[in-house]
Amino acid sequence: MQAPQAIAQTTWRGLLALLLGLAACQPQPDAAQAVAAAPPTGHFAGTVQVAGRPALRAALEVRHPRPGHYSAELVLPEQPALSFVADSLTFVSDTLRLARPGQPGQALALGRQGDFWRGTLLLDSVRYPVLLVRRGEPEPAVYQVRRDEVAGTHGPALLFSPADESLPGLALAFFPTRASAPAAPAWADALARQGHTVLLLPPADTLAAPALANALALLRRTAGVDTARVGAWVGGWAAGQLPLLLAESPAARPAFVVVQDAPSPPLATRAAWRELAQGGQLLAIYDPAQPRAAVAALRTAVGAQRVRQAPTASLQSQVIDWLRER
Numbered sequence: 001m002q003a004p005q006a007i008a009q010t011t012w013r014g015l016l017a018l019l020l021g022l023a024a025c026q027p028q029p030d031a032a033q034a035v036a037a038a039p040p041t042g043h044f045a046g047t048v049q050v051a052g053r054p055a056l057r058a059a060l061e062v063r064h065p066r067p068g069h070y071s072a073e074l075v076l077p078e079q080p081a082l083s084f085v086a087d088s089l090t091f092v093s094d095t096l097r098l099a100r101p102g103q104p105g106q107a108l109a110l111g112r113q114g115d116f117w118r119g120t121l122l123l124d125s126v127r128y129p130v131l132l133v134r135r136g137e138p139e140p141a142v143y144q145v146r147r148d149e150v151a152g153t154h155g156p157a158l159l160f161s162p163a164d165e166s167l168p169g170l171a172l173a174f175f176p177t178r179a180s181a182p183a184a185p186a187w188a189d190a191l192a193r194q195g196h197t198v199l200l201l202p203p204a205d206t207l208a209a210p211a212l213a214n215a216l217a218l219l220r221r222t223a224g225v226d227t228a229r230v231g232a233w234v235g236g237w238a239a240g241q242l243p244l245l246l247a248e249s250p251a252a253r254p255a256f257v258v259v260q261d262a263p264s265p266p267l268a269t270r271a272a273w274r275e276l277a278q279g280g281q282l283l284a285i286y287d288p289a290q291p292r293a294a295v296a297a298l299r300t301a302v303g304a305q306r307v308r309q310a311p312t313a314s315l316q317s318q319v320i321d322w323l324r325e326r
Helices: 004-025 031-036 181-192 209-220 236-240 242-248 267-280 292-302 312-324
Strands: 042-048 056-066 069-075 088-092 095-099 106-113 116-123 126-136 143-148 157-162 169-175 197-200 225-235 257-260 282-286 307-309
Touching: 042 116, 056 126, 069 088, 069 095, 095 116, 106 126, 157 181, 169 181, 169 209, 181 197, 181 312, 197 209, 209 225, 209 242, 225 236, 236 242, 236 257, 242 267, 267 282, 267 292, 282 292, 282 312, 292 307
Parallel strands: 169 197, 169 225, 225 257, 257 282, 282 307
Antiparallel strands: 042 056, 042 126, 056 069, 088 095, 095 106, 106 116, 116 126, 143 157, 157 197
């Protein structure tokens, strides 16, 4: 007859064996399941539905450029201002979510249904149904987006840089105002698709020399940037102060400047504006809503050929052509 202690040990061993056996029967996470949890890559083509209008063609590129890293890009050929490379991608429970850089109210959410994606393009408060189907391997990336920090500014910056960094190219530090900030990511996307590196800074209505100098320095040490072709884009009141700011801080001087919606320059600064415009390294742009008096005053100061006023689509083409010559 076994002693009580021996019986207890035998019972415990039997219970432990039973528990281990049950655990072995449970489904265990394995490499196949880990792979299944990753978003499916590929070139997905389809449409975005717009109420009362013909559907817009759309393409989604989901890429796996290196282990542990996925990227995605939405392209709307008929509405290029809505195209973007996502700066945030999540894939949970067969649902893919992409966030547009610099536009917290704009995102793409898609549920996977076999080879199909079905979901919604959110543009602030408006939702558009999306249907896409896989058509093959993803197209090569044109540019990538990552977050960065620039001393002297308040908030994260976004660096739009070419996917191919082997050929040094032009770069631009983009300082939007609070009024121009909603359109700034579309400008950055359009310029990045031309092969330019764009550092999109947090919106602000003022600009200090250290912030400008730090942004230019960051670009000059960025892979794929020609250090002799680093410029700045400045808007609003800060653009009106730019000639004086550059005169006081030569270290912050960019190779070229785009000024957007600058106010009428006072007579005391017109000589500084003419100096800034020397060598064709200045372009001033205005949208049609800006006062014609401000446009005329700057044309008088720097020359009519350096000042353009037009709708956004036309301005984009003109800016791209002008940068091509820098």
